[in-house]
Amino acid sequence: MDPLRIVFLDRDSLPATEHFTGPEAPHELVQYPRTAPEQVIDRIRDADIVIVNKVVLAADAIDQAPRLRMIAVSATGTDNIDLDACDRRGIIVSNVRDYAVHAVPEHTFALMLALRRNLLAYRQSVREGRWQASGQFCYFDFSVRDLAGSTLGIIGRGALGEAVAEIARAFGMKVQFAARRDASEPTHDYTDFNHVLRSSDVISLHCPLNAQTRGMIGAAEFSLMERKPLLINTARGGLVDEYALEHALRTGQISGAGFDVASQEPPAPDHPLMRLLDLPNFILTPHMAWASDVAIRTMIRQVRDNIDAFLRDDPRNVVAGYRATR
Numbered sequence: 001m002d003p004l005r006i007v008f009l010d011r012d013s014l015p016a017t018e019h020f021t022g023p024e025a026p027h028e029l030v031q032y033p034r035t036a037p038e039q040v041i042d043r044i045r046d047a048d049i050v051i052v053n054k055v056v057l058a059a060d061a062i063d064q065a066p067r068l069r070m071i072a073v074s075a076t077g078t079d080n081i082d083l084d085a086c087d088r089r090g091i092i093v094s095n096v097r098d099y100a101v102h103a104v105p106e107h108t109f110a111l112m113l114a115l116r117r118n119l120l121a122y123r124q125s126v127r128e129g130r131w132q133a134s135g136q137f138c139y140f141d142f143s144v145r146d147l148a149g150s151t152l153g154i155i156g157r158g159a160l161g162e163a164v165a166e167i168a169r170a171f172g173m174k175v176q177f178a179a180r181r182d183a184s185e186p187t188h189d190y191t192d193f194n195h196v197l198r199s200s201d202v203i204s205l206h207c208p209l210n211a212q213t214r215g216m217i218g219a220a221e222f223s224l225m226e227r228k229p230l231l232i233n234t235a236r237g238g239l240v241d242e243y244a245l246e247h248a249l250r251t252g253q254i255s256g257a258g259f260d261v262a263s264q265e266p267p268a269p270d271h272p273l274m275r276l277l278d279l280p281n282f283i284l285t286p287h288m289a290w291a292s293d294v295a296i297r298t299m300i301r302q303v304r305d306n307i308d309a310f311l312r313d314d315p316r317n318v319v320a321g322y323r324a325t326r
Contacts, residue, residue: 003028005067006049006307009035013053013074018296023307044068049307052080054265059085070094070310070321074303077236079209083320092310092321096302098159100290105163107289108204108234109171111258114283115230116202118142121280142280148172151227153191153200155216156207156235164204176200181216197224202232209236217241222248228255234289237263242272249282256281260289 004027011031014020022029035043035055044050044065050057053074059082062068071081073095086093114120121142125131130139152168154161155178165175178196179186186192197203203225207213217231218241231254233240242263248254262273265287276282290299302317309316 002046004049004311005047006030006051007043007047008032008051009040009043009055010053014300015291015296018300020300021304023304023311025308025311041065049310051303051307054080057081062086062089062091070307070315072303072306072310073319074299077208078319079236079238081320086320090321092315093319094306094310094315094317095319096299096306097317099298099302100292100295101159101163103292103295104160104206104234104289105167106292107260107285108164108232109167111232111234111260111283111285112147112202112204112230115256115258115281116145116147118144118280120283124280147202150174150201151176151199153178153196153203153229155193155196155203155205157190158206160234161204161206164206173202180212194224197221198226200225200229201227202230204232205235205239207235207239209238214238215241217244219244219247222253225254228253230255231257233258234260237261237265237273246272246276249276249279258283258285260285261287 004025006022006027006029008020008029008031011020012033020031032043037056040055040057040061041064044061046067047065048067049070049072050068051072051074057071057080062082062085068089068091070092071086073081073093076095076097078093078095081093083093125141130141148171151174153176154165157177161177165177168175176191176196177189178193179190181193183190183193216239222244231245237259245257249257259273262271264271267274273284277284306315306317315321
């Protein structure tokens with residue numbers, strides 16, 4: 001019998017300084033720094049377990065991997081995997097959860113605070129000599145707005161959305177969670193989706209990317225944002241129509257935006273988000289909100305634990321496969 005073969009398709013999605021080891025069971029671990037789409041089929045063809053972060057595993061690739069029994073996702077999101085194909089084959093897909101429950105909310109507030117207080121604009125003006133030119137101890141070229149007393153609208157109420165809400169309340173913000181767009185009558189602790197868009201000073205996205213949420217913030221939604229809010233996205237790039245975002249920022253429909261994600265990663269030089277980098281009220285970071293030292297180590301441990309649990313025939317954190325509906 002061939003030894004257990006484990007293939008990690010995008011090892012460079014973890015820092016080189018963090019050691020990654022396979023499960024306790026005897027195995028062969030093959031780690032590729034990155035995997036291009038045309039390389040996927042050959043690399044997983046003889047794999048029993050595939051570890052993946054962002055590489056796309058489509059149905060045609062999965063169907064050509066006859067030994068494949070498990071996909072261990074080194075992330076929470078699984079929109080890059082054809083889960084229906086895994087269900088048909090009984091392939092277990094396990095993700096990691098709540099590993100960045102401090103890292104992502106803290107990054108969310110780093111973006112929020114930098115934009116509300118115009119830190120980028122003030123930093124640039126200091127570099128250009130404006131402080132000396134002012135002739136006094138301070139100057140008031142850009143508005144500074146407190147978070148206290150403002151309204152935060154959160155779209156997505158998982159662990160990250162709840163953690164952001166807790167921090168927001170500590171800042172003295174009013175928090176409202178958006179109901180699903182198609183909800184006829186929101187429950188008492190949710191607020192109508194469109195009302196959240198109209199009444200929030202800051203809107204923060206913390207929902208998964210799927211067929212229901214793709215493009216959920218577009219031109220029509222920006223037109224509802226009466227209070228010209230900040231838009232913070234540390235979830236998935238595809239949640240927002242980025243061309244509509246560019247128009248909203250340049251025409252003043254919103255007062256600023258902080259994004260850690262893009263629909264294409266890395267974005268091309270002419271991507272809408274790249275074209276916005278000249279604006280002082282836009283911040284783009286390279287999908288690293290999750291990547292604190294503690295979060296990375298927690299994630300690595302969870303991936304290994306998920307594989308160990310699967311090999312004990314007691315899979316955990318299952319999002320697809322024959323046990324997902326048991």
